[in-house]
Amino acid sequence: MRGLHADTGYLLYRLGLRSGQLFNTFLQESGVRLRHYAVLRFLATCEGALQRELSARLGYDPSAIVGLVDDLEKLGFAERRPSPDDRRSRIVVLTAGGRAFLRDTDEAGQRVTNDLLGPLDAAERETLHGLLRRIAEDGTH
Secondary structure, three states, rough: OOOHHHHHHHHHHHHHHHHHHHHHHHHHOOOOOHHHHHHHHHHOOOOOHHHHHHHHOOOOOHHHHHHHHHHHHOOOEEEEEOOOOOOOOOEEEEEHHHHHHHHHHHHHHHHHHHHOOOOOOHHHHHHHHHHHHHHHHOOOO
């Protein structure tokens, strides 16, 4: 019988748990959790997004997105605005406070990633990132 560490899926699961724990510890003082951080990082790449788009792109339940955006609005990191394409819809946009938060946490976030990937050299980290990105971007599986 194979051991747990022979199962790639299990190793990815364990790595995900460890990564989440490290990031949540780093974010704890700010009142933001990893799920909030993911929303902010996504919003930093666009001019705004509908909540259903956030749900689809981040893989979070739509009801969870509502709560996350509510939290980010309370912190002043994001806000809902009327959609320029459909006034009945609202888009979520990153505020100046949200941009400042991301700038202020960039270095610490990179330290967390470096701690997590400590056993790997630079080339191995780049290879791992490329492979994980390819898997993540393949929406068919």
